[in-house]
Amino acid sequence: MSMTNFISIFPLGIVVYPGEQLNLHIFEPRYKQLVTSCLAENKPFGIPTVINNKIMEYGTTVQIKKVEKxxxxxxxxxxxxxxxxxxxxxxxxxxPGKLYGGAIVNYPENEGNVHARLQREVLQGIRELHTILQIHKSFKKDDNLLLSYDLAHHAGLSLDEEYELLQLLYEAQRLEYLKRHLHKVIPMMAEMERLKERVRLNGHFKNLSAGDLGTGEV
Structure with a gap:
């Protein structure tokens, strides 16, 4: 049975995953009020994902760790x-009596068993993608401790895809989803890089000798 409770919500056009650190600048009066009351009561608030101006069904609760400024x-x-x-x-x-919204929510069972082989494949794929894109990312944990949630934002998913992953409640499903995505995008990205290289080479003076031109009679 998953418990049901009432939480304050701060809808945003992002997907937040469990364990993720999220830094927020709070400037709207209603969210200043929300944060102040969560701090006073030491309560988390929920960030449901907004896609196409619509508050989606799933989101993640976040706990305020500190007020930076x-x-x-x-x-x-x-x-x-x-x-x-x-x-x-x-x-x-x-x-009632507040500027911000809330929601009655439940917390679906969420299974996080370790799947070492799958996880290694996904991590390897992400590193391959980053190499192609010439991005350097280092993770805050040892490789073998990284979960699908730690990796998802680094795999080049769209917002819709990140949201699809949020709805998967088994670690193996999430890793499979990332693996399929990487198998699809890595070849495309590698092809793009080759294309860029070809375009870059065009327009340079080619060092041709008569020998390259062939001697066929015209």
Whole structure:
């Protein structure tokens, strides 16, 4: 049985995963109020994903780890950490007496068993992708401790794809999803790089000798 509770929500056009550190600049009055009340009660808040201006059903609760900076006008820079995936059962546009909204949510069972072989394949694929794109990323954990959630933002997924992954509640499913995605994009990216190389070489003076031109009679 997954428990049901009421949480304050801060809908954003991003996907947050459990364990992820998310830094936010809070400037809207309603979210200044939300953060202030979560700090006072030491409560998490929920970030449901917004896609095409629509609040989606799934999101992740985040706990405020610290207020990095408090501005004179009440704006804040906060450091939060993703906790668990929730599903919205009922959306409350405005919490009574507050400026912000909330939701009645439950927390689907979320299985995180280790799948070492699959995880290594995904990590290798991500590193291959980064090499092609000439990006250097280092992770904050040892390779063997990295979960699908730690890797997902580094695999070049679109927002829709990141959201699809959020709805997968087994670690093996999430890793398979990333593996399929990488198998699809790596060849495309490698081809793009070759294409760029060919375009770059065009327009340079080619060092041709008469021997290269062939001696066929015209």
């Amino acid at each position: 408090l501005y004179r006008n009440g704006e804040m820079d906060i450091v939060t950490e993703g906790e668990k995936v929730f599903r919205i059962l009922e959306h409350v546009k405005q919490v």
